[in-house]
Amino acid sequence: MGPTASGLFRERGLEKVLMFGQGTDVPKEKWRKIGPKFVGVEQGDGGELLQKSSKRRGERKKIGPEEISARIQALFRCKAIVIAQEKHKEEGEQRHHHVGVLKENAHRKKATKKIRESFPEWEGRQCKDPEMASQLLNKYNSIRSLWEDEEREKRRKLSPMEILIKFLDKKGWPQEYLPEQLKEKYLALDWIAVNLVFERRLKTRQLFIYGRPNAQKSLFISLLKEAGLRIYSVGHRKNDFSGANDFYDIWAIDEFTDDSEKYESEQGRNPNTLLVLLDGQEARLDAKYERRLIKKDNLPIVMIGNKLAHQVRKAESPLAKRVIPLRFQTQVSDLDSGRIAATLYRAMCLRAAYYYYAEVEKADPVLR
Missing domain, CATH: 3.40.50.300 (P-loop containing nucleotide triphosphate hydrolases)
Known part of the structure; x- marks a missing residue:
């Protein structure tokens, strides 16, 4: 499979287009392999962050992996999404999930822009959850x-x-x-x-x-x-x-x-x-x-x-x-x-x- 997820993408003619940052509503345990063609998403562990409990979130709509898959498939007409896992030893065994798209289907920058527009609930390059981000102590x-x-x-x-x-x-x-x-x-x-x-x-x-x-x-x-x-x-x-x-x-x-x-x-x-x-x-x-x-x-x-x-x-x-x-x-x-x-x-x-x-x-x- 190659040394890293990014290397695997290059070998298969795929390109990582976006990262979903720490603090999203998508637990890494729920990601599942559903097919050979995939679109680029990366999700961090989020273990080091102070997150709001589900009770304090109120009636806000949760975005699960199924809805993420549906929105991305609608953008790029994908039949399936596959997630590759990468572990960084220099960052304390932190794990990330990567996804990519076929180059002929979407350019990296264009695909990133489209994905951001499809998820107005999140913001920034890594699609951070603004409600959770406000609860983080982000100053060292x-x-x-x-x-x-x-x-x-x-x-x-x-x-x-x-x-x-x-x-x-x-x-x-x-x-x-x-x-x-x-x-x-x-x-x-x-x-x-x-x-x-x-x-x-x-x-x-x-x-x-x-x-x-x-x-x-x-x-x-x-x-x-x-x-x-x-x-x-x-x-x-x-x-x-x-x-x-x-x-x-x-x-x-x-x-x-x-x-x-x-x-x-x-x-x-x-x-x-x-x-x-x-x-x-x-x-x-x-x-x-x-x-x-x-x-x-x-x-x-x-x-x-x-x-x-x-x-x-x-x-x-x-x-x-x-x-x-x-x-x-x-x-x-x-x-x-x-x-x-x-x-x-x-x-x-x-x-x-x-x-x-x-x-x-x-x-x-x-x-x-």
């Missing part, structure tokens, strides 16, 4: 702001400790690891526990995990994410913070390196962005396909690399003053997300209890 910034506000509300409702409790309830509260079982990984969990329990001050050092490949560095972070912690993974482009926000519990910068020309060239217009980010100061972060993020919260950041960064080895370098290096050199067999979550939860409880009793002793001289 509006949708983004609404989503951010909702995520902040969710974050207020559940703290990291509450997230772990919820996860451990589902897992049946598995036994936590002992420090000697996790070895250096327990130190990383303890650092995370401290930074999740207490408010971070500006310029509090971040964590730099390094070690040979297969030392379970990335696995360690993925298990925390599996436990429900909100972890933002910074992409390989060091100046691209697409999807970043302040409602995450931890930021993870994986495969970090600073001793290559590629890294130097990817620092963007502001080479101090990383240092400001590690300090916890307010920062404006670039995003390739989104508006810039103004990061305000001082969040814990875990940097990961196969070797200790060159700038970290220099004791007086700006980067060395902002991170705590921790080498992963052992492998733990059968690392389990449930046991990791239980160990982190226990570490958070111990840190919180130690701080509480230390404050009580300071306040009451009898307990000193």
Whole structure:
């Protein structure tokens, strides 16, 4: 059949003449093959759009696939309509339906004009439904702001400790690891526990995990994410913070390196962005396909690399003053997300209890 629907049309001497856009009244499940000659219609999934329910549409006449077929057949004297399906991997597996007409029956532009005139209920090049279109949040910034506000509300409702409790309830509260079982990984969990329990001050050092490949560095972070912690993974482009926000519990910068020309060239217009980010100061972060993020919260950041960064080895370098290096050199067999979550939860409880009793002793001289 050829790689795409458009390619199939060309092979059969057919031409796609029009697209029916997202938000129409024609469910893709109801399209059916009814013959060898066909006229051009494309209908999107519409899954990402906020659509009106059938109750709110009132008495407006619905246009189903049968009526669409009848109108097009009347225009071009077609005996049948056939729909070809095309899937776009680069657009998140989105599917579209294509239709074409024989070239000798209708020119593309002329056919498009005729089809538009036959469907006064819809408007625009893709024959959009105006009643549904008025219900869409079609401005990206509006949708983004609404989503951010909702995520902040969710974050207020559940703290990291509450997230772990919820996860451990589902897992049946598995036994936590002992420090000697996790070895250096327990130190990383303890650092995370401290930074999740207490408010971070500006310029509090971040964590730099390094070690040979297969030392379970990335696995360690993925298990925390599996436990429900909100972890933002910074992409390989060091100046691209697409999807970043302040409602995450931890930021993870994986495969970090600073001793290559590629890294130097990817620092963007502001080479101090990383240092400001590690300090916890307010920062404006670039995003390739989104508006810039103004990061305000001082969040814990875990940097990961196969070797200790060159700038970290220099004791007086700006980067060395902002991170705590921790080498992963052992492998733990059968690392389990449930046991990791239980160990982190226990570490958070111990840190919180130690701080509480230390404050009580300071306040009451009898307990000193």
